[in-house]
Amino acid sequence: MSKRIKRRQFLAGVAAAGPAISLISTTGTAAAQTAPASSIPPVPNDERSLNDMPPQTQGKSGSDFMIDVIKTLDIDYCASLPGSTFRGLQESMINYGGNRKPEFITTLHEDSAAAMCHGYAKVAHKPMACMVHGTVGLQHASMAIYNAFADRVPMIVLTGNIGNSVTRQMNVEWNHSAQDQAITVRDFTKWDDQPQSLQAFADSMVRAYDLATTVPMAPVLITADGDLQEDTIPPGMEKKLYIPKLKMRGHPTGDPALVQDAAKMLVAAENPVIYVNRYARTDNGPALLVELAELLQAPVVDSHGRMNIANRHPLNHSPRREPTFANADVILALEPVDIWGLTNYVADLIGRPDLPPRRNPNLKIIHIGSEMLLTKSNFQDSQRYAQVDLSIAGDAESTMPSLIEAVKSQITAAHKSRFAARGQKLHEMSAKFLDAARQDVAYQWEARPISTGRMVMELWDQIRNEDWMMPTESQFISDWPFRLWDMNKPWHTMGGSGAQGIGYNTPAALGAALANKQHGRVTVAMVGDGDFNMAPGVLWTATHHQIPILYLVHNNRAYHQEVMMIVRMADRRMRSNSPNLYVGTKIEGPNIDYAKIAQGYGMYAEGPISDPKDLAAAIRRGVERVKRGEPALIDIVSEGR
Template sequence: MGKSDRRRFLKGVAAVAGGATVAIPKGTSAQTFRPANGTTALPSAAMQSREREQPAEVERLTTEKTGSDFMVDVCKTLNLDYIAACPGSTFRGLQESFINYGANKHPEWLTCLHEEVSVGMAHGYAKVAGKPMAAIMHGTVGTQHAAMAIYNAYCDRVPIILFTGNAGPLNERRPGVEWFHSVQDGAATVRDFVKWDDYPKSLQHFAESTVRGYALACAEPSGPVFLVADSKLQEDPLAEREARKLRIPRLTMPSQAAGDPNALREAAKMMVAADHPVIIADRYARSQAAMDNLVELAELLHAPVIDNRSRMNMPNTHYLCQSERAGTLIGQADCILSLEPVDLFGQLNSMRDQIERTDMPRTKADAKVISISTHDLFVHSNYQDFQRYVGADLNIAADAQTTLPFLIEAVQREMSASGRNAGEMRGEKLRQAYHDAIDRARTEATFAWDARPISTARLYMELWGQLQKEDWALVSDGDFSSRWPHRLWPLDKHYRFIGGPGGYGVGYQPVAALGAALAHRDAGGRVVINVEGDGEFNMAPHTLWTAAHHRIPYLTIIQNNRAYHQEAMHIQRMANRHNRGVRSAALGTSIDNPNIDYAKIATGYGALGIGPIEDPSDLAEAFRKGIAAVKTGQPVLIDVITQPR
């Protein structure tokens, strides 16, 4: 309809209406439309100008498929069961796609209340499940929150798949907060302590980098990988024509590097020829088969094993597990085999913490040292987790777990060729030393049996009394409990113990225990035990909410000495060094006045809270009640007031 036709039409409408009032468009002067002598006024110049303008652009609010849907398709091709996150807008597209398009399955979305929990949970999960879990962080601030947990996993050489969101192009960023949470280089904050990172610029790039990242994370030495998911890539519509061009690479898992056969033959000769061989296992075993191989090698050589407990390496029920005699055995050894040492220098030397620090060898001058490790394959410059350098007589750069079966074959061939076998007399002496150490530990555990605060030995023995008929797993370290679980409990299977904490960042224990408990739940419902200090728990008490929300059952026992006791001892040492006495060491290290009611905190987060327990005679009933609740699917916390260690 032309302009003149439209005017005639409007005149006709006015006439039919019998002079009725015409609706006046909002914002237009009423004078323009006032009828005069029964006719309608001509349009004003402003109205004519608006008629010539293009109609306003309608904001697009919906689309059938986005880039984040394809990202979910990529993740579903990987062996990822879970992705953990504290919510954040930089990955809103991905989150929506995971839970709706991806049906919240493989991976399932887990809600955490802090990014350090998300990443630490993935850390503990991987150590039990033997495969990565994913975590996602909110831009710059989420990555900074998560940095401590990422560093722990890096130091512990644990595979994790890490994502973060980022609003890349500046013209795509909403004013204000989105700028604060965006960055040019998303991995810059953590690059020194991840294995690999990338910022994909296209969906095809994302697919290839994510599959590559999964494989790299799992290749020994394993570690966290970090991928930036650009917000525009997540949220832009994905047309069917474009989608048909995208390809997801097939995941090919790398085989792990085994030691050079010539080097293994030389190692076998050295071990078989030794009169006092010793094996030190550190970050070695990732499976039950690896534990079994270590037992086989130790029995072939009648060699004692010192388990440094970075992993569950050697069953302490075997007489050749002689960890408590480490100093004596290393001093006597003429040949030492170290498997995946975290700190080879520290194994072979001792250092005195004094004003002028001095070190001295723990080994004999002519002792031969063999190292099988991936340590030299993954060293970064800035963070000093690589420890002090020491040269082994034979340094085999390979994955020790993969290499050990080949070393066993080499030892068997060498024994056959030389006609030499490890002395039975040495074996008998080791048996006697093993039983003497057990008797000594049991005797020492009776000291302060009825004391208040409760002794840590009493805590572990009362716990064992309730636990011994269960299929159980310990997901905490025992170093801050005088190593009582390793001295008193039978750690006979690989899943019994999770290993050490990696970077020793305070707060590792509650978050790693949560992830480990999730893996154990999926593996068949073992009773999971987590004994942690009050200082550790206070770093992440909100793990209990995630446990309650997602029905992850485990028993947390607070070894509550109402202090950061490790730091209190350091202050005492400094005060002694400065001749100032030790009475004020509690200032800045104690957690009292007021005392914290951890059972109430647990109840508030939806877990069962028990305690505080101050009388040692009440321990058995508290542990019985706690284990029974865990077996029904509840997370439980028991607060026990204990002596410092």
Template sequence: MKKGSVNRRGFLKGAAAGAAALVAKPAAQAQAQEATQTRPAAVVPNAAQLAAETGPPRGRVERIVENPGSDFMMDVIKSLNFEYITTNPGSSFQGLHESIINYGGNTKPELLTCCHEESAVAMAHGYAKIEGKPIMALLHGTVGTQHGSMAIYNAYADRVPIFLVIGNHMDAGARPPGVNWYHSAQDMGAMVRDFTKWDDNPASLAAMANSSIRAYRMMMTPPMGPVAIVIDSEMQENGMPAGPRPRIPKLTMPSPPQGNMAAVREAAKMLVAAQAPRIRINCQRAARTPEGMRLVTELAELLQCPVNGNGERMHIPSRHPLAGNGYQAYPVDLVLDLEVQGGGAAPANAKSISISSLDLFIKSNIRDFQPLSQADLAISGDAEATLPSLIEEVKRQITGDRKRVFEERGKRIGEAHAKQREQAIEEARYGWDSSPISLARLAAELWPLIKNEDWSLVGWQGFIGGWPGRLWNMNKHYHYIGGQGGGGIGYNAPAAVGAALANRKYGRLSINIQTDGDMNYAPGV
């Protein structure tokens, strides 16, 4: 127990006793006032009822625990180095809530209260895509979990890590009467099990520590995704068990799975020999970090081949000559798919290579795995982790003659890219003077105002025609963080808040062009 925690618990005890003493006064006043009033024709709230709404809360003298289990839970949470916890407060985690504030000092993590659980989880979603690491979202029982489920699903489909902690009144003998029975469940994690990477319901503090470390490791190992730990209210509020304090396991992160080296060499051979290769990339999985974006760009430059992304997050600078599909009638004969679900569909007569970790983690119910891959060479492994060895193998196999062929190919692709950019500028002029203002003009007018700033587009550009990506110079990983992942509306506004929170420490300007329909789903950000 940290120094000063006895004083804190003593304060709570005194506050509870004081509240109990105050209860009598409003009740006595209510009785006297009710006796002197003439009953009106219409029934209106009496003084006692009004006092219940506006007066001091009815005091509850609870047991006083000076070293509760929630303090140990706070130590576990601090060991995971979260910056923030987003939550809509609820009774099922009131013990942990109190420990966050008083035992943990409300720092690392700092508690951020939200108006809705969907907003709380979506904030964590946006934050992780900027910072590259998760924060924690704290949910109340069945109702909080259901409210947050849409945002959890979006993060799952987007392969974004979020550490979920869900409160539960597990013990029926200790469960408070009334509504808490509706908010409790035998298997709380079942509601989100189909779209979380892992969940657990630990029955002891030692198990909670072990499960939390395990969950963090699983969450951050590609393919990433949200995890959930359910914590019982009694385990939070009861005193620490007698005996030695439970041990918090050391957090050691495993290396991401890499593709088989023999298969990587074969992939390099096919790429070097191809006449018109193209890289096709699922951006949120294959270039999830700045290093991933750098590696994709390096491979494209080595091969002088076009890179076509799915428009979600950055994978290559938007004005890079190799960005896009290549020149008109580019005769694709080989496609390299990086984390593309189902391997995608290669053009007729073209061969394909797939590097993906998605087959390493598939669930039966959610059909996000897409059609079965038809790749000619399938490599199981994290694409970002496999790219360094693929790049080195391509370098080793390139000859002087092939390099000259690549350079000529790259020149033609670059010329086509420049024409596509000119075409985008021309198309942006259509309806320039229309009212309401066109989306293209909105993006075009905004660009001169931000181009000299350190900026970050933190909202999905799919709602605005993709115009920022066509007109702005996006060359940093944080310049665009993509969209919902699972197509669930209500993501944009709260995710933008979370991303802006992450950008704040870097002094970046965060930009979200918010659409009204999406805003109406989750307005209370």
């Protein structure tokens, strides 16, 4: 098949792809070209001001073609709010494009738009787009883009720019234009371009999608020039335009020879351990990991960067992380993000000393990952450089089938017997994990403020028989879901923010809920009050677009992580008896009523709930709303963690 698709062929392809798109394309163009007959009598020319202006209607515009391009990429949604630098593109999206593929999802902040893309991509396994205003919108969106970059998640960021200073309108358009829009986010995007022609836009848009969705995945940015969007496509040019066909390609996999070496090390090891963080990239990732772990009867330690392994699998020894690592003679680290941290620890003590944890002196580390394939200089998400014994550059999940085969080919009957004995001990240990966690949470069952363990288990009681997903981070709620729930589906959770930029969870969860909507899945998001306050406007988006999601606001009335940090600083300096100890870290006086906020955005909400006995009924009512396709929020006055 020819790489080039002629314009006529492309239009035929669109028509074949779906009657709706074909109809929109035809009627949109026709409507713009045929002006209705006027019943207004003509005004003499000498009485008209600006009588030298050409007719202010036009035919097919540049941004219509841009939408033609975007439609070839199977992007379902574009989260955005209006910005004059992309007004042409927005109008084409909603009218010429029929507001389908992509559908315009209205948000109230660009950061929320980008964070929704982050959450959506991790569930849908494909990117959505956000469209942000030139300069100021991109500045707003930048933190969420950085989070996604650090989390190696794809998103398509579109922005506009009135690049030609001669056609730029006075004042505001100057403020929102730039010589180089992308510089704001270039340090944390995989690629960007500011194409100068419609053909260049087509090429760059397809290239951007291709790069964003190939491991290592990351956000990309395309700047659509304002004149290019708004001007009519010259008749002669339209016939020459073509849209490159995107061919989905495979991901980089590990060197086969090195994979064989890795298998040898794993089979020969006395106590191999598999460490995973950002490992699972598709719904098949957990199954491959379990296959390898069961072949070796090796424990798995999970840092929850993705939904890597069922939390109750007998070989999941994440609750025994340190003893498991201490016993290891080989650690296989799959997309670990921070390899150095496997054998080192910078203590939060004066001078920040490195206090390495106890490890086998003969420990060997095998690394399979794509981290080093995308590293930038300024922002330090690369983590500290670590020496390993065998490093295999490539996508860990894509490399897994060949690693499994290599391990299989080297296992003998003697190995199997040894592995079985090892596995039996591991099974016996993990059988106690759940009871220990239940005992821990029992200690806080009646506590007030409501404990995080109680909150989590009251929620679990309401969703355990549903098709559910929890897209939010759990480190601020003592990881209770991983300790107590039964998380066994690839979509049950999706990892964290990547860069810990606060304000991720609330909008990213909504992006995940948007992806879950077609599955009828109950999305439950436990968000801290600090995170929520960064992006409360997403409640309006959830209500407006009827995206089913249950928000539980973990309302501990503080930036609790920072409470601990400031107390630590004060203790060291012997000033913790100061009456100012909590200045700047507590969110009190007045206490915020999140249910009222939600109701103001049109969402069903209850709270604040302070009595643990009121929790179950409130959560039940919230889940019922979500099952009916609505969003809901419960405000829970809760313990710090």
